[in-house]
Amino acid sequence: MTSTSRAQFSSKFGFIMAAAGSAVGLGNIWGFPTQAASNGGAVFLFVYIAMVCLLAFPMLVAELTIGRYGQSDPIGSIKAIWPKGKKGAVLLGLAAMLTASFILSFYAIVAGWLVGAFAGSAFEIVGLQKTAEWVNSFGLTRNLLLMVIFMLTTMHVVKNGVHDGIERWSTRLMPVLFLLFFVLIIYIFTQNGAMQGLEMYLVPNFAHFSPELFVSAMGQAFFSLSLGCGTIMVYGSYLSKDINIPKTAAQVAAIDTVVAIGAGLLILPAMFVAKEHGVQIFSEAGELLSSDTLVFTVLPAMFDTMGETGLVVSLIFFLLMVIAALTSSISMLEVPVASAIEAFKCKRTTAVLSIGGLITLIAAIIVFNFGALFGLVIKVTTVYGQPILGLFLALLVGWVWNRNKLLEEIKQGYPELETSLFWKIWPVYVRVVCPIFMLLVFFA
Numbered sequence: 001m002t003s004t005s006r007a008q009f010s011s012k013f014g015f016i017m018a019a020a021g022s023a024v025g026l027g028n029i030w031g032f033p034t035q036a037a038s039n040g041g042a043v044f045l046f047v048y049i050a051m052v053c054l055l056a057f058p059m060l061v062a063e064l065t066i067g068r069y070g071q072s073d074p075i076g077s078i079k080a081i082w083p084k085g086k087k088g089a090v091l092l093g094l095a096a097m098l099t100a101s102f103i104l105s106f107y108a109i110v111a112g113w114l115v116g117a118f119a120g121s122a123f124e125i126v127g128l129q130k131t132a133e134w135v136n137s138f139g140l141t142r143n144l145l146l147m148v149i150f151m152l153t154t155m156h157v158v159k160n161g162v163h164d165g166i167e168r169w170s171t172r173l174m175p176v177l178f179l180l181f182f183v184l185i186i187y188i189f190t191q192n193g194a195m196q197g198l199e200m201y202l203v204p205n206f207a208h209f210s211p212e213l214f215v216s217a218m219g220q221a222f223f224s225l226s227l228g229c230g231t232i233m234v235y236g237s238y239l240s241k242d243i244n245i246p247k248t249a250a251q252v253a254a255i256d257t258v259v260a261i262g263a264g265l266l267i268l269p270a271m272f273v274a275k276e277h278g279v280q281i282f283s284e285a286g287e288l289l290s291s292d293t294l295v296f297t298v299l300p301a302m303f304d305t306m307g308e309t310g311l312v313v314s315l316i317f318f319l320l321m322v323i324a325a326l327t328s329s330i331s332m333l334e335v336p337v338a339s340a341i342e343a344f345k346c347k348r349t350t351a352v353l354s355i356g357g358l359i360t361l362i363a364a365i366i367v368f369n370f371g372a373l374f375g376l377v378i379k380v381t382t383v384y385g386q387p388i389l390g391l392f393l394a395l396l397v398g399w400v401w402n403r404n405k406l407l408e409e410i411k412q413g414y415p416e417l418e419t420s421l422f423w424k425i426w427p428v429y430v431r432v433v434c435p436i437f438m439l440l441v442f443f444a
């Protein structure tokens, strides 16, 4: 693709929904509440919000700007700002691409569980109790089947390209998701036990303060905003030049954070409501039981409290969750696909089929070795991979990229940039504060 024929998001709203669609996903609904519940609730919440403002938002601006300047896949965009000897650029781009692919491989497994919860409600509604149970209980065949269904759906959307696939889905469905979330939060507060959850979520218990907490919160913030892996760069490359990047990035970060906080407002109270109904959430010692599957225990218990209506609400809820996961997974698959199209000049369909197939295979290997690989892949990619890649990108934008070019790029959508407070703070910030922060958190 040349830069003139390069696909673009058709409106600012479309872009925000697509970027928010990428950002809002399992990280918000599954990752954030689980982490908050296991890391002292409020303490995690506060550190997380600080990480989003101090680290993730500046990096979001940096990655969007690299992408829009480069007008290419992540490898091409990094090359565009790389000084000389482009090998390093290719290496960094490849590392980002690999990380995105491995993230997708575990993401598809968890998203498959959501597909299972959705299908389970549907089977229950039509009276297929046994099938519903099967599709909801952890098992090899079930995990494999659901993951493959989710991967095929992701591949289908990405095959349709930026405008007809990614943007169209995101714009229509994200608003519905926000609305349903809101209604459910109000509902959960009418239930017994909810206040206990709210207390855990909002009253800090400083006994949980630890260096690991910072590492987890940083990893979570990077994951939730889809940073470090080229996703945001690719989306930036489809962004039109008249868009104000800092403002748009702030909007995307705000939407993502509000949804994460909202998910916490739903899941933590729902944990205690479930406990009231006899579901075991904590061990004798007060530790969370099976945190990976927490939301898959807690949410169905919540829907059970609604009687018959609960089945329908559960059906709609899990459908929207699947969609939230899908608008994220498509953004991950888009990274290697865009690179393959650029590098091999192949058709989109070919790229989607071969790369999607390979990622499905990796996910299958994880499913077969779940105990050994699942947590490991998550840890390597999200706790280490993303922040380390983020560190390199910050150094690149802060130290290597020509400052005037950087200014010009952002200025196109933000004419008063030079006199803004943003421009007084952000460049120095990305140059010095972000890298130091990331290093400190790592070596703490």
Ligand code: TRP
Binding pocket: 022, 023, 024, 025, 026, 027, 028, 100, 103, 222, 223, 224, 225, 226, 227, 229, 231, 328, 329, 331, 332
């Ligand atoms: N941010 C998404 C979520 O919270 C996941 C995601 C999409 C992602 N694209 C990514 C994570 C790229 C890391 C890298 O669920």
